[in-house]
């Protein structure tokens with residue numbers, strides 16, 4: 001890794017990339033291999049590889065305990081967990097799901113797969129999340145469900161959303177994929193709303209290769225979800241529910257369990273990375289690090305910066321220069337969902353706060369494979385771009 005001394009050395013202009021092995025924004029947690037094998041031995045010896053096997057059951061028990069709720073139901077992905085939870089919770093005869101537009105790029109598809117129409121709402125400029133105030137104007141006789149989403153940093157106001165759900169009689173489901181470790185108002189995420197949804201994808205804090213889960217305190221909802229993920233079977237010959245195959249298998253559960261054992265250590269390392277970023281970014285003009293709310297518990301997973309008005313390059317220019325160096329920084333939730341064409345109906349309209357925020361943020365590399373030296377090199381590269389912005393703008397304009 002050699003620092004650049006002139007713009008000619010930048011990878012975008014055919015110089016050697018700063019990182020041979022790109023540094024990414026995915027957490028890419030890799031739990032101890034022996035631990036993973038140890039868990040895997042259980043299902044291998046029991047000859048049960050899927051269909052609610054011993055490790056899936058253990059994982060569900062441990063996750064329910066971890067999130068301080070009574071039930072956890074696992075799935076093959078967070079995506080299908082969300083679709084099935086929406087199917088179960090949506091008020092019958094109504095067609096709209098209110099959700100933020102500044103969120104996970106496939107969130108509208110989730111509602112469409114559940115046979116409903118996404119209706120996009122604004123976010124609060126400070127939390128970058130939906131709130132009771134941004135959801136309320138969208139509620140009507142057509143609202144089947146409120147889909148709250150915790151943003152990539154800190155949490156949405158789950159307490160305010162719960163109060164709105166109570167007052168309006170509209171069920172609240174929360175996507176908590178980015179908030180596995182978090183608390184909100186001192187309460188463990190996973191214990192709010194009618195249900196909350198998480199992902200076990202390899203890029204997440206808890207890596208099960210693929211997978212997802214729903215937490216809920218509603219025993220009836222939990223057993224309905226169990227039936228739906230397994231083809232809708234009540235008993236071996238009795239199918240009563242619209243079902244699908246969305247089960248988590250045993251090898252994925254083994255990986256997630258190994259990850260769960262190492263979660264506290266992983267979070268401690270994430271916090272060290274975050275503090276290192278905070279320290280070095282403090283000296284860089286034009287950039288603001290979005291800080292974790294340290295009055296709550298946090299997984300410190302993502303590193304998000306805002307490019308301020310005096311940052312001298314466009315975000316697209318900044319990203320293409322960084323990406324060429326093997327710094328796989330990404331635009332944060334861009335484009336906003338209401339600005340993307342879809343082949344199913346959506347309800348949008350102008351969302352000025354969302355549109356402004358969608359242009360300003362950048363996720364920086366983080367997680368297991370990013371060390372302190374990398375962090376210094378990444379921030380030094382941002383410093384180089386700032387210092388050479390006039391020349392870079394000219395070169396990128398041609």
Ligand SMILES: Cc1ncc(COP(=O)(O)O)c(C=O)c1O
Nearest residue numbers: 077078079104177199201211212
């Ligand atoms: C906020 C959010 N919700 C849901 C999902 C879907 O999870 P999965 O990849 O497990 O299907 C993702 C995936 O990145 C996500 O970021």
